[in-house]
Amino acid sequence: MKTIRTTITGAIRRTLTEEMEANDNIFLLGEDIGDPYGGIHKTTKGLMNKFGTDRVINSPLSEIAIVGVGIGAAMSGMRPVCEIMYADFLPIAMDQIVNNAAKMHFLSRGKASVPLVIRASYGSGKAEGALHSQCPESWFMNFPGLKIVVPSTPRDAQGLLKSSIWDNNPVIFLEHKLLYDLKGEILIENIPIPLGKADIKKAGQDLTLIASSVMVYRSLKAVEELEKDGYSIEVVDIRTLKPFDEDLICKSVKKTGRLLVVEEGPFTGGWGAQVIQTVVEKEFSSLKVAPKRLTAPDVPLPARKDLEDRLIPNVAKIKEQIIKMLN
Amino acid sequence: MKMLSQEKAKVLYYYLVLSRKYEEKANQFYREGKITEKPLSGIGQEAVSVGATFSLKKEDYVLPSLRTKGAFLTKGITAKECFLELFKKENSLSKGFWTSHHMGDIARGVILSSALVSSSLPVATGIALSAKLRKTKQVVVAFFGDGGSSRGDFHVSLNFAAVHDLPIVFVCENNQYALSTFINQQMKNTDIADRAYGYGIPGEIVDGQDVVEVYLATEKAIHRARKGCGPTLLECKTYRFRGHTESHDPDDGRPEEELKFWRERCPIMLYKKYLLRNTGITTNDLVQIDAKIERELEEAVEFAINSPDPSPEGIEEYVYAK
Numbered sequence: 001m002k003t004i005r006t007t008i009t010g011a012i013r014r015t016l017t018e019e020m021e022a023n024d025n026i027f028l029l030g031e032d033i034g035d036p037y038g039g040i041h042k043t044t045k046g047l048m049n050k051f052g053t054d055r056v057i058n059s060p061l062s063e064i065a066i067v068g069v070g071i072g073a074a075m076s077g078m079r080p081v082c083e084i085m086y087a088d089f090l091p092i093a094m095d096q097i098v099n100n101a102a103k104m105h106f107l108s109r110g111k112a113s114v115p116l117v118i119r120a121s122y123g124s125g126k127a128e129g130a131l132h133s134q135c136p137e138s139w140f141m142n143f144p145g146l147k148i149v150v151p152s153t154p155r156d157a158q159g160l161l162k163s164s165i166w167d168n169n170p171v172i173f174l175e176h177k178l179l180y181d182l183k184g185e186i187l188i189e190n191i192p193i194p195l196g197k198a199d200i201k202k203a204g205q206d207l208t209l210i211a212s213s214v215m216v217y218r219s220l221k222a223v224e225e226l227e228k229d230g231y232s233i234e235v236v237d238i239r240t241l242k243p244f245d246e247d248l249i250c251k252s253v254k255k256t257g258r259l260l261v262v263e264e265g266p267f268t269g270g271w272g273a274q275v276i277q278t279v280v281e282k283e284f285s286s287l288k289v290a291p292k293r294l295t296a297p298d299v300p301l302p303a304r305k306d307l308e309d310r311l312i313p314n315v316a317k318i319k320e321q322i323i324k325m326l327n
Numbered sequence: 328m329k330m331l332s333q334e335k336a337k338v339l340y341y342y343l344v345l346s347r348k349y350e351e352k353a354n355q356f357y358r359e360g361k362i363t364e365k366p367l368s369g370i371g372q373e374a375v376s377v378g379a380t381f382s383l384k385k386e387d388y389v390l391p392s393l394r395t396k397g398a399f400l401t402k403g404i405t406a407k408e409c410f411l412e413l414f415k416k417e418n419s420l421s422k423g424f425w426t427s428h429h430m431g432d433i434a435r436g437v438i439l440s441s442a443l444v445s446s447s448l449p450v451a452t453g454i455a456l457s458a459k460l461r462k463t464k465q466v467v468v469a470f471f472g473d474g475g476s477s478r479g480d481f482h483v484s485l486n487f488a489a490v491h492d493l494p495i496v497f498v499c500e501n502n503q504y505a506l507s508t509f510i511n512q513q514m515k516n517t518d519i520a521d522r523a524y525g526y527g528i529p530g531e532i533v534d535g536q537d538v539v540e541v542y543l544a545t546e547k548a549i550h551r552a553r554k555g556c557g558p559t560l561l562e563c564k565t566y567r568f569r570g571h572t573e574s575h576d577p578d579d580g581r582p583e584e585e586l587k588f589w590r591e592r593c594p595i596m597l598y599k600k601y602l603l604r605n606t607g608i609t610t611n612d613l614v615q616i617d618a619k620i621e622r623e624l625e626e627a628v629e630f631a632i633n634s635p636d637p638s639p640e641g642i643e644e645y646v647y648a649k
Contacts, residue, residue, distance in 0.1 A: 027460065054460055060490055065449050065483040072453020075433060076388075077461060080453075095446055095480075104439060106645045107425045112433040113648040144646045168648035 003185040008175065011154035011186045012043045012119075015161045016081065018190060020051055023079065026165065027055045029066055030083030030119075034058040040085050041121050041180050067093040067118060071101050071170075074116040079165055087122035087136035087174065101170035102145030115168045117161075123176040123214060123264060124296075124312050129303035135265035135296075137212060140172055141242055141274060147171045147195055148241040150212040154184035156239060159193030167195060176213040198245035200252070204234035206326060207258040210249060210275060212238045215262045215313060222318035233322060241271050249275060250283050257288035258325055262313050263295040270295050294321045331542070336606055339538060340613060342377045343595050345620050346397040349406050352624055353413055353427075357573045362413055367428055369394030371536075371568030372500055374594035377401055378541030379498045379561070380468055382549055388436040388458075390451040392470035392500060393428055393444065394567070402437050406624055410631035417637040424637075438467075444505075445475035448484035448497075455488060455495035455558075466552045467495040468545065474505025476519050485560065489526040492557035496548040499562040500535065506571050507580065520562035528558050535565030536592040539601060566592075 006014065020026045028044060034056050038045025048056035059066045063084055070082040084090055090097070097118065105113045124133040140146050147169055151157035157175070164171040201216060202223060211219045216237045223233040234252055238244055253259050259279055261272030272293040279291060294313045301308050331339065346369070353366045369376060376397030380389050383401070391398040399409060408420060412430050415423035420430045421439075431439025438454065440447040451469040458465040475481055476499060488495050499519050503510045510517045523530020529551075533544045541563055548559035566589035570579035578586055602608045 025461075057491075060483070060486055062483040062487065064480055065452070065487040068446075068449020068480065068484070069453035069456055069487060072438075072450040072455070073457040073460075074453075075438075075450070076454045076457040078457050095441075095443060096449060099443060100441055100446060100450055105648045107421055107429075108431060108433065108439050108645075109420075109422050109424060110645045110648070111420075112431065112439060115648075147647075 002188040004188055005183055005185055006154055007181050007183050008151070008154050008157045009041065009043050009180045011158040012161060012175070013045065013047070014186070015158050015190060016044065016047060017050065019162065019165050020047070020055060025078045026081065027057065027078065028081050028083065029057045029059050029070055031059055031061055031066070031085050033083055039083065041177065043180070044083070063089050063092040064096055067096040068100065070116050070118070071096060071104070071114050074114045075104065075112050079115050081117040081119060081165060084118060084120040086132050087120040088131045088134045090120055090136055090139065097146070097170065098140065098143045102143050105169070106145060113168050114170045116170045117164045117173055118170065119173045119175060121175050121177045123178055124301055124308055125178045125214070127303055127305040127308050130300035133301045133308070136174060137241055137263070138265050138269060138271045141271055145169065146242060148174065149195060149239070150174045150241055151239065152179065152213045152216045152237050154182065154186045156193060156199070156237070158186045158190050160195065160239065162190050163192040163195050166192065171195070174213070178214050195240045196243045196245055198239050198248045199237045200234060200248070201237045202233070202235040204256065205232040206256055207233045207260060207322060208236060208249070208252040208256045209233050209260045209262060209322070210236045210238055210272070211262040212241065213264065215264050218313065218315050219262050219318055222315045222322065225315070226319055226322060231322065231326060244275060246278055246282070250279060253279050253283045254286045257286050259287070259291035260321055260325060261291070261293045262318055263293065264312060265296060266298045267293070267295045268298050289325055292321060292325060294318060333606055333608060336602060337608060337612065337616060339377065339381055339542070340598060340602065341616050341620065342381070342397055342400050343373045343538060343598060344617060345400055345406060345623070346373045346377060347595055348620050348624055349409060350396060352628065354569070354573050356413070364413060364415070364426055365572040365574050367394045367572050368567065368569040369396050371589065371593070372502060372565045373397050374538035374541050374598070375498065375500045375535045375563040375565050376470070378538040379470070379545040379563070381542050382546040383466065383468060386436065386463070386465050388438055388451070388454050388465060388467040390438040390440060390447055390467065390469040391428070392472055392475065395470045395500065398470065399437060403435050404432065404437060405627070407627035407630055410627050411634055414631045414634070415637070416631060416634040418634050422637050445471050445478035445480040448480045449487070452484045452488050452493060452495060455493035456491060458494055459491070464553055465494065466549050468498060468549065469495055470498050470500055472505060473499065473501040473503060473510050473513055473519065474508065477513055485522070485526045485528070485558065488558040489528045492555065494552040494555070495558045496545060496552055497558060497560045498545065499560070500565055501562050502565050502567045504567060504581070518562065520560055523560040526560070528560060530560040530562065533561055533563045535563030536594045536597055538594055538598050
């Protein structure tokens with residue numbers, strides 16, 4: 001298949017463009033997403049110029065409006081892709097997301113649906129402080145009716161965004177701010193990647209390491225460095241958090257007998273605990289050691305890089321954890 | 328904008344009385360322990376829910392508020408369907424999974440609402456945006472109460488709708504009480520319509536007990552919305568004749584004089600007087616409509632009571648759309 005090299009930003013922009021070109025009922029809504037500014041991370045740059053102000057709408061500064069209006073439009077024949085500037089702002093729209101979007105199909109017994117995508121940038125690493133650096137990956141796990149997607153590569157972003165747009169449920173599509181400029185090959189003709197399917201980014205024999213987004217890269221680096229010492233680690237990129245790929249994960253642990261989950265977010269209640277619960281329930285007999293999670297502590301993030309760096313799992317900490325589990 | 332024909336004037340009466348009589352029956356069922364869902368009575372407020380939706384077209388949308396039963400009825404949700412929902416039957420709109428005041432049917436333009444007051448206003452605004460973008464000329468009438476106007480959802484909806492000139496009419500059923508909170512504890516300026524000026528849209532105070540006035544004001548606002556001139560904020564001053572829910576005392580701790588003043592302004596009684604005085608409609612015409620409603624409700628109750636309960640199989644269905 002023919003490919004082209006671009007960044008995650010490029011992949012997202014290209015996918016939005018393609019889908020909007022093919023379908024009039026897709027439109028974008030968010031703060032500052034129009035031209036010339038083009039969005040806080042420039043993912044929508046050029047789109048308002050191309051599609052006009054009816055398809056790319058600059059919203060007043062209200063996350064409640066962005067999501068709520070998105071829900072209404074989704075219920076009446078459209079497929080909006082809403083942008084929340086920083087995931088830290090998602091809680092402002094929490095009622096709309098969890099009470100309205102997540103439950104509309106259920107309460108209407110299938111008569112109304114909310115094919116809505118909520119895109120949000122997130123993550124630590126730029127010392128943007130406690131309220132511009134949070135990891136929202138686990139926040140919405142406990143609400144039936146939602147889907148949560150975390151792409152880590154341009155190709156994954158491309159394929160998962162297409163699937164998210166065409167999913168008939170509300171999908172929270174999380175884009176890590178450190179990965180926007182990450183380059184990779186994407187397909188010239190986008191093939192959707194199904195939601196709920198993880199991806200083995202590196203095959204291995206001795207331990208299954210599950211991670212998302214930036215943690216995938218730190219894990220791959222750690223695993224690479226440990227290879228010379230004979231460690232064979234399987235790195236699984238979870239890609240969709242809700243629903244997550246139980247089959248692939250269990251199959252991997254069945255093979256390796258060891259499970260380490262690396263999460264960027266704080267310890268208590270993180271999605272890794274849910275994954276471990278599933279593995280313990282379904283593959284207990286395969287486990288050679290107790291599963292472990294490596295996460296940030298239950299501490300908000302300081303607005304200083306050196307302090308922030310001490311809290312988030314890094315390559316050294318991941319290596320240390322792997323070594324502990326294999327010795 | 329024109330006055331109603333005799334035929335239409337009678338239909339307006341029909342909906343007012345249907346709403347009233349339906350609610351009286353629902354309240355009776357609750358008192359008798361025949362239903363578990365606590366009715367939130369709109370008795371006394373029928374002119375607002377019926378009058379504000381009477382001029383909507385079939386393809387338009389309505390977002391009812393807590394006690395806006397009349398809006399369901401004018402949109403074609405039958406009393407039968409309302410009773411089915413009340414009794415939480417299998418063949419009700421939400422199959423017993425939601426409540427009779429929040430149920431919806433998007434195909435008939437009734438927007439399923441949140442149980443959180445005002446939470447669905449942004450959703451209604453989104454439907455209006457969709458109508459504008461798709462150029463369908465559909466209009467949305469969205470209801471909320473005096474308490475609802477304190478929520479952020481109210482503010483962001485009016486602001487968004489105003490900025491984008493959306494085809495939506497915001498109708499406030501100001502009955503001066505949000506549960507037990509009197510309006511002067513809810514806001515400083517008790518004329519909610521005044522806020523329209525802040526959003527750059529027209530606002531109007533309407534006598535909520537006068538169905539003709541409500542009808543005329545909303546017809547004008549709906550027309551304005553449909554031709555692309557944007558939203559209007561209508562504040563209908565009205566009153567809840569009964570308690571917050573039927574588990575409350577009907578007076579619900581309100582001052583005697585206030586209760587007396589408002590209960591004497593029954594919207595149905597006022598409209599009857601209006602019809603008999605100003606149109607060729609006779610008492611006999613109205614009596615016939617009353618009788619028709621009585622028969623309709625009896626049949627609806629009978630049907631609902633004998634309908635099947637939902638099976639516990641398939642509770643998990645519809646969590647996700649396919």
